[in-house]
Amino acid sequence: MKVLVTVKRVPDPETTIRVKSDGSGIETDNIKYVINPFDEIALEEALRIKEKLGAGEVVLVSIGDSVVTEQLRTGLAMGADRAILVGCDQDLDSLAVARILAKIVEDEGPQLVLMGKQAIDDDANQAGQMLAALLGWPQATFASEVVLSDDQQAVKVTREVDGGLETIGFALPGIITSDLRLNEPRYASLPGIMKARKKEIKEVAAADLDADMSPRLTINSLEPPTQKEAGKKVETVEELIGLLHDEAKVI
């Protein structure tokens, strides 16, 4: 079974993000980049499926300039078999990303596409859904459990929905996007890192894919969240009510 996993390069969630003074983007100096944590979970699931079946192929795909090889190399070190780098140096909105991915899916013909439910940088949460629509494939988003049928023709996916769990099933091929609790991704072992060096990263130019990449969306401005003031401790309920009334003006 061939599983395609998408990998996006995003700022490390541990780094402090600073918005540029003109609001046009974020300061990128001194930022460390990692694989989007939800993509890492998707990759872990793909590796577990392959390990369980004892056969198959896990293929990574990332869109971006050459620096994303670092994230692809990390994914290969975790255990993916090969990777595709779609070279592109323009900013893409979710629809353009989905259109490029659709071309890659047509070319690769995977039975399953595993993606993160969202990327932690722009939190768009739509590439997976758009890709499913473009391909006309079934989709299960926010997966917290994935069970492949014995004949490998279908999956059952448990989703975390408001107030509980929902289990849905569909026949492959299809698309699954991962939620946080799907699994705990492994580290790349050192032998894995050494082996990754010899694995293929195929480069294709986005421009050659005949996908419509024209932007439908522009980012007008970014603003940092307002700074929260330090809290204070109060002695009595009366004091609290007084402050809520006079200072916070909420009652």
Place this chain on the structure above:
Amino acid sequence: MLTAPTRFFTEDHEIFREQVRNFVTKEVHPHIDQWEEEALFPKSLYQRMGELGFLGIRHPVEYGGSAGDIWMTLVFCEELCRCRALGLPTSVLVHTDMSSTHIARNGTAEQKEKYLRPMITGEAVCAIGVTEPSGGSDVASIRTTAVKDGDSYVINGAKIFITNSVHADVFCVAAKTDKDAQARGISMFIVERDTPGFSLAKKLDKMGCHSSDTGELVFEDVRVPRHNLLGEEGKGFYYIMQNFQDERLIAASMAVSAAQQALEDTLRYTRERQTFGKRVFDHQVISHRLADMATELEAARQLTYYAADVLASGRDCSTEVSMAKLYGCNVANKVAYECVQMHGGYGYMKEFAVERFYRDIRQTTIAGGSAEIMKEIIVKRGLDRDL
């Protein structure tokens, strides 16, 4: 804040750094206070590190290692030492780079199969026994003896300050096969823990590095088979000196990396704490001292990189490595003093990581070759020769 040393570290090194950092953040740091308290960490951690390939970084691929380079080892060391304690890193690095290296370098194929392979998976833990109650700096004067008797050697003597004394399954032990000779009389042996006559006399109570198990070993008519001799008879001193280069380079890197963490903790603290209406950091007398610390630490780090580069080239690196250990450990001790100072009363309290760092770092100018011995080497091998 660690400046990016791109010249020596490739993408693979950085990917590995990320893995070790995650491991330390998730699997070491949350437990380190408890392990320091208990003065031991669970032996199962070795197996976990074995799975991740951390214990065979430079060891040969045939025995499960990764045949990586010295930079891979330095990445491991730098990140491990960010766990805000030096005990655990000392134990682990003694296993990987100060003891099992004797077997990797001078062991026979059978010895490597039997001992090195489980050391790489983490099933077996290794220790190195050189220092004796009568002295550690003067290695040539050790008193433990190994007398040939038929197909075996019989070892008698004692070893002290031996890291991994509790956890180790296998000890690489220096003993005199010719007790009338000095350096040329020393040979190295592999001694398994359960050999009759071998015992752990005492687990030692140290100033710092509590999570590392340090002990005193006694050998009473310990009979080891002849094939447990490491390399050739009489070459032990040479092997020890050879091993010292790795050991001391890593000791320098440990000191610098732990000091970097302490410096960063202190920057965070002084930028938050207010005195006299401004941040402690904003008193110029403080910020200038921080600038000095950062500068000296960077110089020390670059000196370890330089020494590593010489080591990697295969040239004699004893002068450069000794300089790196001398300078790095001295700077780290100075940084420790300042970090505690800048934390005020809190720096003296156990809840603050700098208090532990202050105790842990102290041994670095003593263990694995003291600052004085480093100077002796720099004088003899570096200065007193043709210019």
